[in-house]
Amino acid sequence: MFGRRVPVQTVLLFSVLAALVCGVLAVYFGLHHSWIAALILGVLAVWFAIDALRARSWKKK
Known part of the structure; x- marks a missing residue:
């Protein structure tokens, strides 16, 4: 947010x-x-699990 990434x-x-x-x-x-x-x-559990998988793929790059 405001130019800084988490x-x-x-x-x-x-x-x-x-x-x-x-x-x-x-x-x-x-x-x-x-x-x-x-x-x-x-539905929220699946949503957050998919978000975790996406974050894991970002970490591999």
Whole structure:
């Protein structure tokens, strides 16, 4: 932001953590039959996992 980039390691770390938290919460809500919350959190978990993979590919370059 404002001409400075966030380090790739930071993006990777926070994306992995967010994916794990969202995934665990999605399973929790799914087991308690709250399907809308489970669906939203599942989509977010996939979103953050893809972001982590993209950050990992940036790190390899």
